[in-house]
Amino acid sequence: MKNTIKVHRAMHDMTQDQLAKAVGVTRQTILAIEKGRYDPSLTLAFRIARYFNVNIEEVFIWTGEEK
Amino acid sequence: MKKNTFYIFAGVSALILLLLFSLSIKLTNPVPVAAGFVCYVLLILLLRRKIDGIIHDERQTAIDMHASAVTIRAAAVMFVTVNLGTAVYVFSEALGFHRPPIETTVPIQSLGAYPPFIHAPPAQIPTSDLGGFAVIQLILLIATLFIYAGARTYFAHKFGGIGEDDEEYH
Numbered sequence: 470m471k472n473t474i475k476v477h478r479a480m481h482d483m484t485q486d487q488l489a490k491a492v493g494v495t496r497q498t499i500l501a502i503e504k505g506r507y508d509p510s511l512t513l514a515f516r517i518a519r520y521f522n523v524n525i526e527e528v529f530i531w532t533g534e535e536k
Numbered sequence: 537m538k539k540n541t542f543y544i545f546a547g548v549s550a551l552i553l554l555l556l557f558s559l560s561i562k563l564t565n566p567v568p569v570a571a572g573f574v575c576y577v578l579l580i581l582l583l584r585r586k587i588d589g590i591i592h593d594e595r596q597t598a599i600d601m602h603a604s605a606v607t608i609r610a611a612a613v614m615f616v617t618v619n620l621g622t623a624v625y626v627f628s629e630a631l632g633f634h635r636p637p638i639e640t641t642v643p644i645q646s647l648g649a650y651p652p653f654i655h656a657p658p659a660q661i662p663t664s665d666l667g668g669f670a671v672i673q674l675i676l677l678i679a680t681l682f683i684y685a686g687a688r689t690y691f692a693h694k695f696g697g698i699g700e701d702d703e704e705y706h
Contacts, residue, residue: 493593494591494594495593495596498593500696501595501695504696506694
């Protein structure tokens, strides 16, 4: 699953740390999601999308089955 | 409470636990170290809640779950192996497999035995043997802790977040 968190962060001029605090996770978790190493739960995905005030599909893009 | 304060407190408490262990050995009474260990665990669990700034999010929960699953599997194999071996040792007499007589250099007057002083095998497993079994279990428990730490490091790396800091601070 791809995501555009980094783009949205840049648009909002935010650091990973600020986004992490805003959605209640650690900075390492945001880093791992951005790098595609960790797929967030549906709750966290919605929380991130809602924070950027966009639909979840605009932040997380389904690319098919995981390897 | 700060994280470092917690670690110092945990370290000092562990040293006190070691003292209780040596006291138990001296008194040949397991109660002090057993009671001390239960108090230690309760104290650590209580103090962990008081640490400031700890965020345990879903990624860490996922890491914990995967590491725990691996540790449980590995621990089950190790403990079943040792316990099966020990069970055979304990039940061998009951099953009819007699241990060979033990030679001793100490004359046993009550048995009227003379050199080479052979006496019958003990009907029960000596306490010292059970102590040896406890030491093996302790070694296995410590090995389990190492397996957990290793698995946790592996999954923390697999789920990202370790050594990949590309944050751009403003």
